[in-house]
Amino acid sequence: MSLAACLRDALERGHRASPELLAGDVLDEEAGGGITPAAVLVPIVDRPEPTVILTLRPETMRKHPGQISFPGGRIDPGDDGPVAAALREAEEEIGLPPDQVEVIGIADLYRTVTGFEVTPVVGIVPPDLPLRPHPGEVAAMFEAPLRYLLDPAHQQERVVQWRGQERHYYEIEYQGRRIWGATAAMIVNLGRRLVLP
Secondary structure, eight states: OOOOHHHHHHHTTTTSSSSTTTOOOOOOOGGEEEEEOEEEEEEOSSSOOEEEEEOOOOOOOOTTTTTTEOSEEEEETTTHHHHHHHHHHHHHHOOOOOOEEEEEEEEOOOEEETTTEEEEHHHHHHHHOOOOTTTTOSEEEEEEEHHHOOGGGEEEEEEETTTTEEEEEEEETTTTEEHHHHHHHHHHHHHOOOOOO
């Protein structure tokens, strides 16, 4: 079975409440403004061993500074839904042309403590595209092996005291980089659906 077929099959079996999937955080009331719809692109590079493109957010960003994330952001009124938003954001952030993305489908929604309800859009991209990170939005960009990210042995559950409450989150270490929070949770959710050939 091809990578695209495996991904499609995994996503078609999705979109139902399940105790093994991570829904996200309880909304932080101090964040204000309620829920903000957002979308990210999970860009899977079609290599013999598939990889995932990840970005490092600059320390100057107001939300989630210095974190590793997928390209993405809020869904604007002019966007035709989450897929269009994810493709637009990926083009703005890393110079990924939308026509180079084979959109596979939508993965499980994830809610962040800062009030974003994130729709992950899974897409396959060709290898070695001449991508250009936007310096105002992306401090660095790298690829990590999909199989490594999805391996539960690399997905460590952590607990921290935050604002007087115990908070659980996932963390994935890859070559000295710390992938955690919403990005790690979306990877964990995808891994709980997907079985690679």
